Structure formats: structure tokens, C-alpha cells
Amino acid sequence: xxxxxxxxxxxxxxxxxxxxxxxxxxxxxxxxxxxxxxxxxxxxxxxxxxxxxxxxxxxxxxxxxxxxxxxxxxxxxxxxxxxxxxxxxxxxxxxxxxxxxxxxxxxxxxxxxxxxxxxxxxxxxxxxxxxxxxxxxxxxxxxxxxxxxxxxxxxxxxxxxxxxxxxxxxxxxxxxxxxxxxxxxxxxxxxxxxxxxxxxxxxxxxxxxxxxxxxxxxxxxxxxxxxxxxxxxxxxxxxxxxxxxxxxxxxxxxxxxxxxxxxxxxxxxxxxxxxxxxxxxxxxxxxxxxxxxxxxxxxxxxxxxxxxxxxxxxxxxxxxxxxxxxxxxxxxxxxxxxxxxxxxxxxxxxxxxxxxxxxxxxxxxxxxxxxxxxxxxxxxxxxxxxxxxxxxxxxxxxxxxxxxxxxxxxxxxxxxxxxxxxxxxxxxxxxxxxx
Amino acid sequence: xxxxxxxxxxxxxxxxxxxxxxxxxxxxxxxxxxxxxxxxxxxxxxxxxxxxxxxxxxxxxxxxxxxxxxxxxxxxxxxxxxxxxxxxxxxxxxxxxxxxxxxxxxxxxxxxxxxxxxxxxxxxxxxxxxxxxxxxxxxxxxxxxxxxxxxxxxxxxxxxxxxxxxxxxxxxxxxxxxxxxxxxxxxxxxxxxxxxxxxxxxxxxxxxxxxxxxxxxxxxxxxxxxxxxxxxxxxxxxxxxxxxxxxxxxxxxxxxxxxxxxxxxxxxxxxxxxxxxxxxxxxxxxxxxxxxxxxxxxxxxxxxxxxxxxxxxxxxxxxxxxxxxxxxxxxxxxxxxxxxxxxxxxxxxxxxxxxxxxxxxxxxxxxxxxxxxxxxxxxxxxxxxxxxxxxxxxxxxxxxxxxxxxxxxxxxxxxxxxxxxxxxxxxxxxxxxxxxxxxx
Numbered sequence: 084x085x086x087x088x089x090x091x092x093x094x095x096x097x098x099x100x101x102x103x104x105x106x107x108x109x110x111x112x113x114x115x116x117x118x119x120x121x122x123x124x125x126x127x128x129x130x131x132x133x134x135x136x137x138x139x140x141x142x143x144x145x146x147x148x149x150x151x152x153x154x155x156x157x158x159x160x161x162x163x164x165x166x167x168x169x170x171x172x173x174x175x176x177x178x179x180x181x182x183x184x185x186x187x188x189x190x191x192x193x194x195x196x197x198x199x200x201x202x203x204x205x206x207x208x209x210x211x212x213x214x215x216x217x218x219x220x221x222x223x224x225x226x227x228x229x230x231x232x233x234x235x236x237x238x239x240x241x242x243x244x245x246x247x248x249x250x251x252x253x254x255x256x257x258x259x260x261x262x263x264x265x266x267x268x269x270x271x272x273x274x275x276x277x278x279x280x281x282x283x284x285x286x287x288x289x290x291x292x293x294x295x296x297x298x299x300x301x302x303x304x305x306x307x308x309x310x311x312x313x314x315x316x317x318x319x320x321x322x323x324x325x326x327x328x329x330x331x332x333x334x335x336x337x338x339x340x341x342x343x344x345x346x347x348x349x350x351x352x353x354x355x356x357x358x359x360x361x362x363x364x365x366x367x368x369x370x371x372x373x374x375x376x377x378x379x380x381x382x383x384x385x386x387x388x389x390x391x392x393x394x395x396x397x398x399x400x401x402x403x404x405x406x407x408x409x410x411x412x413x414x415x416x417x418x419x420x421x422x423x424x425x426x427x428x429x430x431x432x433x434x435x436x437x438x439x440x441x442x443x444x445x446x447x448x449x450x451x452x453x454x455x456x457x458x459x460x461x462x463x464x465x466x467x468x469x470x471x472x473x474x475x476x477x478x479x480x481x482x483x484x485x486x487x488x489x490x491x492x493x494x495x496x497x498x499x500x501x502x503x504x505x506x507x508x509x510x511x512x513x514x515x516x517x518x
Numbered sequence: 519x520x521x522x523x524x525x526x527x528x529x530x531x532x533x534x535x536x537x538x539x540x541x542x543x544x545x546x547x548x549x550x551x552x553x554x555x556x557x558x559x560x561x562x563x564x565x566x567x568x569x570x571x572x573x574x575x576x577x578x579x580x581x582x583x584x585x586x587x588x589x590x591x592x593x594x595x596x597x598x599x600x601x602x603x604x605x606x607x608x609x610x611x612x613x614x615x616x617x618x619x620x621x622x623x624x625x626x627x628x629x630x631x632x633x634x635x636x637x638x639x640x641x642x643x644x645x646x647x648x649x650x651x652x653x654x655x656x657x658x659x660x661x662x663x664x665x666x667x668x669x670x671x672x673x674x675x676x677x678x679x680x681x682x683x684x685x686x687x688x689x690x691x692x693x694x695x696x697x698x699x700x701x702x703x704x705x706x707x708x709x710x711x712x713x714x715x716x717x718x719x720x721x722x723x724x725x726x727x728x729x730x731x732x733x734x735x736x737x738x739x740x741x742x743x744x745x746x747x748x749x750x751x752x753x754x755x756x757x758x759x760x761x762x763x764x765x766x767x768x769x770x771x772x773x774x775x776x777x778x779x780x781x782x783x784x785x786x787x788x789x790x791x792x793x794x795x796x797x798x799x800x801x802x803x804x805x806x807x808x809x810x811x812x813x814x815x816x817x818x819x820x821x822x823x824x825x826x827x828x829x830x831x832x833x834x835x836x837x838x839x840x841x842x843x844x845x846x847x848x849x850x851x852x853x854x855x856x857x858x859x860x861x862x863x864x865x866x867x868x869x870x871x872x873x874x875x876x877x878x879x880x881x882x883x884x885x886x887x888x889x890x891x892x893x894x895x896x897x898x899x900x901x902x903x904x905x906x907x908x909x910x911x912x913x914x915x916x917x918x919x920x921x922x923x924x925x926x927x928x929x930x931x932x933x934x935x936x937x938x939x940x941x942x943x944x945x946x947x948x949x950x951x952x953x954x955x956x957x958x
Contacts (some may be wrong), residue, residue: 119655238738
């Protein structure tokens with residue numbers, strides 16, 4: 084059962100902020116503030132609002148530790164705080180000294196993370212102490228003295244499992260824990276791990292999701308090299324930049340964000356009188372056969388994406404007819420869009436064109452490992468409010484229902500969430516309306 | 519509820535500083551050999567730590583069908599391909615491929631790829647604006663376009679070894695990469711075992727791959743003061759459980775195993791090498807830099823794994839033996855790890871703890887970071903198969919506080935039926951797997 088969601092993205096902290104912005108059809112993409120990105124192919128991104136302050140989101144006693152948090156960690160920690168509050172859980176992090184709702188050894192945590200890029204300003208301030216006379220890097224000077232200009236705990240900012248490390252310390256989760264690093268699929272794969280952990284009785288509840296920020300020079304250049312960014316200059320129109328499933332689509336924009344979902348055993352949730360926000364119906368994962376060796380080109384992977392969707396339906400004991408909406412990747416990257424479109428058509432047949440696709444990337448950007456949790460949180464809100472948020476993007480999307488549209492009411496029984504990312508891992512989650 | 523399926527190991531492969539095939543590495547482990555030497559991958563002569571255990575002459579050629587397919591593979595992916603293909607071949611899956619590739623999954627604990635260090639550093643330096651103490655974004659992108667390459671950047675994503683192996687072996691089932699620091703590949707094996715147990719796959723390739731023998735890797739661990747800075751013979755630098763231990767020595771490489779249900783293995787005529795009997799995982803949730811001093815987190819992982827295997831840690835077996843025969847220790851050779859691991863083992867096994875031999879092969883092979891757990895798991899399988907325990911080398915000056923049986927300095931013959939393999943990661947991740955002799 085989903086008993087709470089917490090997200091952080093370009094619309095700010097908390098799923099309320101995300102949901103209301105999506106319903107109003109807003110777009111969080113704007114010229115990059117973090118550094119001068121005007122020389123990149125895509126000079127805009129969906130950054131967290133300037134007032135996001137991690138120090139206000141941790142217990143006072145933990146404020147010092149925020150100094151060793153990369154942006155990715157900050158997002159996870161902020162989202163975790165929002166998630167446990169949304170679920171009505173008492174934890175060490177929300178009320179130190181009070182008895183926790185979930186016993187620490189029964190509280191698990193599975194968080195997806197990306198390849199965390201180091202802060203180039205911080206690193207370079209140290210590197211420039213070790214320059215050759217010609218201005219290159221002097222490794223001998225670095226080894227003997229230069230490296231001491233980096234703070235001793237420097238490495239701990241960038242280990243992917245530090246998202247889970249900080250979250251488990253703050254909320255005192257001693258149960259099964261893991262960090263999945265499979266690019267955009269990380270978030271849903273992490274939820275899958277939590278779902279199975281709760282199912283097998285190894286935990287009463289888990290925090291599951293992921294977080295990432297690609298809004299730094301390394302994050303941006305890697306995506307640019309991979310050919311995954313749309314052309315969007317600083318003065319371009321962000322609202323129509325990403326056009327999922329449209330013929331004229333030419334890539335995505337980046338975002339920073341993520342979320343954590345509280346997945347809880349039904350017995351535990353009912354016993355404490357929790358609000359059940361959605362039911363977990365099914366999950367499946369798979370690997371795509373990719374056109375290249377690194378899993379960048381998914382254009383031929385429709386069969387594998389469809390296989391994962393069918394496996395999730397079987398896991399849920401549902402027929403395709405039961406799915407009333409899909410939260411797809413919808414990146415606007417033509418090869419990924421093509422694989423998804425063909426997969427939908429193969430699983431849903433002629434009905435595909437009538438199933439609303441809830442695309443969120445045009446509004447919040449590609450948040451890497453944070454993507455799956457944002458998708459899942461939106462799915463939960465769709466089911467709770469029986470409403471579809473507005474869509475940005477193109478005015479026509481051949482064969483699928485994904486063109487720009489305002490928010491609308493819709494009867495929704497089950498929503499399917501699909502993540503297929505760089506590297507070719509695919510995960511599918513099916514959520515159902517709480518009874 | 520249907521009976522839980524038994525899960526067996528049917529294939530293993532590794533690429534390590536002590537060699538790239540099962541037998542030669544095992545014989546070197548039995549001979550107390552060391553893989554440590556001065557670092558060759560970059561000029562580390564002025565670094566606080568100047569040595570590591572490197573894989574000699576890494577090559578995919580003996581293993582992959584067509585090297586050109588993996589032309590851009592970084593070291594991580596190269597090591598992983600070598601180990602995975604060996605495991606796949608040993609399991610007999612190379613000659614008789616699985617009938618349904620979607621029932622074959624992949625669970626790795628692979629580390630991030632190697633940074634294109636010098637080009638990255640020089641990109642940063644070229645864009646530095648001393649006035650604002652920041653890199654100038656426009657100068658940075660211009661420098662980066664000239665210096666960095668798409669292939670090397672993409673290869674750094676931690677899920678690239680997954681992509682390479684899936685491509686090489688035709689795997690289409692559930693695929694995960696976990697990166698829980700030094701615990702990653704033990705966790706990967708444990709999670710792969712759980713995936714098969716719940717029926718989501720019949721066969722899983724599981725393990726890890728990693729190298730941090732690069733300037734920023736050594737820098738990061740030197741700054742944390744986690745690496746040995748021993749000034750003498752590098753082969754004496756890694757000294758797990760000794761009183762003068764001063765940190766771990768970096769290793770690199772990969773270990774991979776093939777796990778499957780017993781029924782699946784028998785149906786296709788594969789020989790089970792050992793049985794995976796239990797898996798435990800816990801989070802310390804204590805501090806970002808320190809381990810729970812009372813060993814509570816590590817003990818929780820061990821207790822869960824033993825419980826799943828149906829082993830009572832306080833009961834001797836009918837023949838009077840201790841509850842298990844061997845512990846492959848995390849045993850990094852840092853002050854903190856080795857003493858807390860000892861405390862945790864005592865916490866779990868009580869007065870029986872001194873009767874259980876426990877050694878760390880990290881003294882010989884170095885610390886393979888994310889890949890360490892997988893090679894140590896394989897060592898347990900080999901200990902069962904060959905009736906020998908690998909030693910903890912350089913265990914000359916004993917620490918009076920550490921009073922268990924660490925299999926000092928020389929390998930030992932023993933009847934080995936049940937082993938426990940421990941891995942503990944920075945950030946408080948604890949994982950334990952129990953391996954048992956396969957009896958039909």
C-alpha cells in the first residue's frame with residue numbers, strides 16, 4: 084500500500100506543489116541558474132526553487148551533516164522528510180524522542196541514485212593549486228600537497244549510497260536497505276525492491292524512490308554527448324521544448340528532483356489507521372536488447388518494454404483493459420519514445436490511442452534516478468483525485484494520446500508507470516485506486 | 519504457500535589482481551601470495567599511498583565473442599565481461615543457451631566507471647576564473663568539447679557493465695545494479711538469490727566489478743585516511759586483524775556467479791557447486807563515517823542470514839562442530855572495521871565464536887570495493903569444494919583485543935560445509951550470505 088509520498092522538483096518540495104503545478108499546466112524549465120549554461124545545446128533546465136534550503140529540512144542536531152551532502156542527497160533527504168510527514172509517520176527525524184510508528188528494524192529503505200557529479204567549483208579550487216607552468220595538471224604536486232585542499236570527507240558527498248545513508252540515519256531505518264543505480268529506471272526498480280521486501284515480510288514499511296540532479300556541467304555534457312538533449316537556448320520557449328511522441332521531437336531537458344514513496348504492509352497501515360493513498364497491484368522488471376552496446380538506443384527495444392508491461396499485468400492479475408492511464412517516460416528522445424509507443428500498441432492494441440499518457444518530463448525535466456518516484460507520486464495523485472494533470476508538449480502525437488491538453492477529471496481504476504532508461508533496464512509498476 | 523525453492527551456484531568466474539581464472543587465483547591464495555605492487559595506472563609516486571593490487575594486463579579477448587562490440591568498454595566493464603563469461607561457461611550456458619532469455623536476470627554491484635581524470639581536470643582548470651573562484655560555464659563547455667569523449671563519459675554510468683553483459687550473454691530478464699559501496703556485490707548476490715526465490719527468474723548472473731585505482735579514487739580514500747600508507751614492502755601493507763594495521767589496500771577486478779533453482783540446474787544437467795542458504799541485510803543508520811561500535815548492524819545482517827539458513831548460532835552440530843565452518847571476513851585492515859567485525863561475530867556466536875575460523879583475503883588481493891563481496895563469496899564456495907581455508911596474511915603482530923581464529927598467515931586444511939561471507943560498506947550497509955555444501 085502507498086501511504087505517503089514526498090517529492091522535490093522544479094516546483095518545490097512536496098507532492099502538493101508538484102500536483103497543483105502540473106494541473107495548472109505550469110513548466111519548471113527556465114534558464115539554468117547554477118552556472119552559465121548558455122554554451123550548452125540545452126541552456127535551460129528545471130532546477131529546484133532558489134528557496135530550497137536543506138538545513139530547514141533536517142533535525143537541528145543533523146544540520147552539520149548537510150555540509151557533506153551533494154545536491155542529489157539533499158533532494159532525497161528533503162523528499163524523505165515530506166514523505167514520512169505525508170504518511171503520518173512518527174520517526175526520529177520528525178519527532179526525536181517520541182516512539183516511532185514503525186520499529187527501526189522493520190523500516191527499510193531503497194533509494195535510486197545516479198552517477199553523482201562532483202561540484203566542479205569545489206574540486207577545481209583544489210586542482211588549481213597543482214598546475215604545471217604551462218597550465219596543465221601537475222599530478223605530483225597534487226599527490227604531495229594539492230589533495231589536502233579537499234575536505235577530508237569529500238568522497239562521502241559523492242557515494243551513491245549516501246542518499247540512503249543519510250535518510251536511514253535521520254529516520255532511524257535499520258531494516259533492509261539498498262541503492263539502485265540504473266539511470267532513469269532506478270526509481271521504479273527501487274520501489275520494486277521495497278515492494279518485494281514488504282511482501283516477503285522482511286519489513287513493515289519502506290521508503291522507496293530515488294533522487295538525482297543532472298544540473299551541473301558534467302551532468303549536462305554527458306547527456307549532450309549522448310544526444311539526449313533538445314536544442315533550447317536560454318531565450319527559447321521552454322513550454323514547447325520537449326515534445327514527447329511528436330514527429331518533431333528532438334530530445335529532453337534536464338531537471339533535478341526525485342521523491343520517496345512510503346510503501347507499507349496493509350496490516351500495518353490499517354492497524355495504525357493510515358490513509359491508504361493507492362494500492363500496489365503489480366511490478367515487473369527486465370532488460371532491453373539495445374541497438375548499441377551501452378543501452379542508449381532503445382529504438383528496437385519495444386518488445387522488451389512490452390514484455391515488462393505484460394509481466395507487471397500478470398503480477399497484478401489484471402488484463403490490459405483495466406489500465407485507465409499510463410505515466411510513461413515520455414522523454415521526447417525519439418528512440419525511447421518509439422520503443423514506448425510500439426510497446427503500448429502491442430500491449431493495448433487499438434485502445435492505445437484512447438489511453439491517456441501522463442507525460443511529466445516537459446514540465447519537470449529528466450531527473451534521472453529521481454524520475455520514477457516523481458512518476459509514481461503523480462500516479463498516486465491521479466488515482467486519489469480521479470483527475471489527469473495538464474500535459475505540455477506538441478499539439479499532435481500520432482497514435483498515442485499525449486498531445487498538449489489541460490487537466491481533466493477522469494475515472495481511474497489502475498494506472499501503469501513505465502521507466503525505461505539509459506542502459507536498457509526497464510521497470511513497470513501498476514498502482515490501483517484505494518478501495 | 520509452496521515450498522521455497524533451493525538455490526544453487528552453478529558457475530563462477532573472476533578477474534583479480536592474483537589472476538584471471540579460478541585455479542591459478544586459488545593456488546595463489548593457498549600460497550599466501552600478494553597482489554600488491556606500486557601503482558602503474560597513473561603516477562602515484564607522491565601520493566600518501568603509492569601501491570595497490572592491480573589486475574595485470576586486463577583483456578577481454580579470451581572471453582567475448584567479438585571485442586569490437588565492446589570497443590569502448592572501460593576497465594569496469596572489461597573486468598565484468600571476463601568474469602561473467604567465465605561463470606557462464608562454467609555453468610554450461612555458453613554451449614546450451616537458456617531457452618527463455620526473459621527468465622535469466624542480472625544483478626550486479628558494479629561501481630562507477632573510471633573518470634577520464636586528466637582530461638576532466640584540465641577542462642576544469644582551463645575554465646577556472648580566479649576572481650569569482652568558480653569555473654566559467656562557457657569556457658568549461660568549450661574546453662570539454664575538445665577534451666572529453668562521449669564514449670568515456672557514458673561508460674562511467676554504473677549500469678554500463680549490466681548493459682555490456684546483457685548484450686554479450688543475451689540476458690533479457692530482471693536487471694539491477696546496486697551500488698552500496700563495499701557491500702555492493704554481496705548484496706547483489708543476496709538480492710539475486712531473493713529474486714529467484716520469489717520466482718521472478720530461473721537463473722541470475724550476479725556479482726560485482728570495480729576499480730578505484732585512479733587519481734581521484736586514491737585521493738578520496740587518502741583524504742578519508744582509510745588507505746594504508748605503509749612505507750615498506752607493499753606486500754606487507756595490508757594487515758587485517760594485526761595490531762599495526764593502518765588501513766586497506768586498494769584492489770580491483772570482478773567476481774561473477776551463476777545462481778539458479780536446483781530444479782532448473784538438475785533439469786539441464788548442470789552440476790551444483792554449492793547452495794546459497796541465506797541472506798541478511800541491514801542498515802547501521804548510525805553515523806556517516808563510523809560503524810555502530812557494538813557491532814549491532816553487522817550482527818543483524820549475520821543473524822538474518824543464519825536464520826534464513828535455519829542455523830542456530832549458539833548450537834553445535836550433532837558431530838560437535840561449531841554451527842558454521844568458516845567466515846569470510848570483510849576484514850579490510852582498518853582499525854575500526856576489524857575490531858567491530860570481531861565484536862559483531864562474538865555478538866552473534868557467543869562463546870562458540872573462537873571456534874570458527876575467520877580470514878580476510880584482502881591481505882592478499884586488496885579490497886575490490888564494490889566487487890569484494892563477490893570474490894569472497896566465491897572463495898567460500900571453493901573452500902567447501904576443496905577443503906581448504908585461505909589465510910589472513912601479514913598477521914604477525916596480533917592485536918590482543920582481537921582474539922578469534924584468523925587463520926594466520928598460512929592456508930589450512932579443514933572440513934568445510936557451511937560458510938558465511940560478510941561485507942560492510944561505507945554508509946552503514948551490512949550484508950551477509952550463507953553458503954552451504956550442496957547435498958542432493
